[in-house]
Amino acid sequence: MNYIATSLYRKVIEHALNEGMKLEDFNNLPIPYDKIHEVQAVLADDFFELHENIDDRLGPGFSVRVGQQMKISDYGVLGLSWRTCSKAREIFERSERYFKLLSNTYIFKIEEREDISYIHLNREAYRRGVALSNEATLSATVVVLKSMTETDIAPVRVSFKHAPPITMKSYQEAFQCPVLFDQPKNFIAYSTRDIDMKTAKADISINNFLVERVEEEMKGIVFSAHKIVTDVRTLIENALPSGIPSIDNISDHMGMSSRTLTRRLSDSGVTFRQLIKRTQEEISKELLCHSSRSVGEIAFLTGFSEQSAFNRAFKRWTAKTPAEFRKAS
Numbered sequence: 001m002n003y004i005a006t007s008l009y010r011k012v013i014e015h016a017l018n019e020g021m022k023l024e025d026f027n028n029l030p031i032p033y034d035k036i037h038e039v040q041a042v043l044a045d046d047f048f049e050l051h052e053n054i055d056d057r058l059g060p061g062f063s064v065r066v067g068q069q070m071k072i073s074d075y076g077v078l079g080l081s082w083r084t085c086s087k088a089r090e091i092f093e094r095s096e097r098y099f100k101l102l103s104n105t106y107i108f109k110i111e112e113r114e115d116i117s118y119i120h121l122n123r124e125a126y127r128r129g130v131a132l133s134n135e136a137t138l139s140a141t142v143v144v145l146k147s148m149t150e151t152d153i154a155p156v157r158v159s160f161k162h163a164p165p166i167t168m169k170s171y172q173e174a175f176q177c178p179v180l181f182d183q184p185k186n187f188i189a190y191s192t193r194d195i196d197m198k199t200a201k202a203d204i205s206i207n208n209f210l211v212e213r214v215e216e217e218m219k220g221i222v223f224s225a226h227k228i229v230t231d232v233r234t235l236i237e238n239a240l241p242s243g244i245p246s247i248d249n250i251s252d253h254m255g256m257s258s259r260t261l262t263r264r265l266s267d268s269g270v271t272f273r274q275l276i277k278r279t280q281e282e283i284s285k286e287l288l289c290h291s292s293r294s295v296g297e298i299a300f301l302t303g304f305s306e307q308s309a310f311n312r313a314f315k316r317w318t319a320k321t322p323a324e325f326r327k328a329s
Helices: 006-018 033-038 044-058 062-068 072-082 090-102 128-149 169-175 200-218 225-242 247-253 258-267 272-290 295-301 307-318 322-328
Strands: 003-005 041-043 108-113 116-121 157-159 187-191
Touching: 003 006, 003 044, 006 033, 006 041, 006 044, 006 062, 006 072, 041 044, 044 062, 044 128, 062 128, 062 169, 072 090, 072 128, 072 295, 090 108, 090 128, 090 225, 090 295, 116 128, 128 169, 128 187, 128 200, 225 247, 225 258, 225 272, 225 295, 247 258, 258 272, 272 295, 272 307, 272 322, 295 307, 295 322, 307 322
Parallel strands: none
Antiparallel strands: 003 041, 108 116, 116 187, 157 187
16 A cells, blocks of 8 residues: 655645645545544545645635645655755655655656756646645655755746646746646656756755865865775765665765775775665664664655565674664663
């Protein structure tokens, strides 16, 4: 069965209330508003039914308007992982990994054609609520990318497979580009240069790191072996939700060649591969002991493509399964 996070379910209801609906309008839903706190996820079909009910009451465009109200924090662990993306495109790559690992309710794929990148949302609308949810998802994409880059990054085209609404006002305000309906695919398209843009956090953290290195060299300070390991570990932790990072990727962020980084790590008595495994183990233990994250979410945050692979690795590290380790801690 497919599930949707309750945070998204709640967000949709709260925005409908802001637009004039009443709490009693939601009493007949499978999960009423006052019961949301009792569950961690709702059935995807219950979520789609919610979209349909609101669309019937408020008319076309609600899904696009609620998408514009989404915040990164509304996406739970996935949103948490977005905050450490170094480029805008990594948001979609991490989303693809997340939903492949934990749910198949969304499937994102990036297709590059010359200077335009098409972010496909491969989710078939077997009912009207899915099409409405697709609208909300692509609308929220606009907001998330602007927030992550702290720019006015905007799409160049949006395409939906379903029929057009009666009025286009909300769509034009949200996307501010051509919005097409009755098309072969659902996608939102951006300039490739735009989605290759550094995120605001990456720009700041990378710049700070390089400034520190330049100051150290100007003052004749020798690189601290411990600090190198700490910096690499932080970069690895930030990159893991996209999968296991390469040493080329990490060294690029540190402004040095992979050969230099390998030598510096060797001087501190560790290899890059060992540091990845150590980081994965430390993060997973910390999250199992001090968070309520599911095992699947922890597998995602530590770079595993399958929960079963994470379970096997964790048992090698600790001789316990993640569940056994959490119970004993």
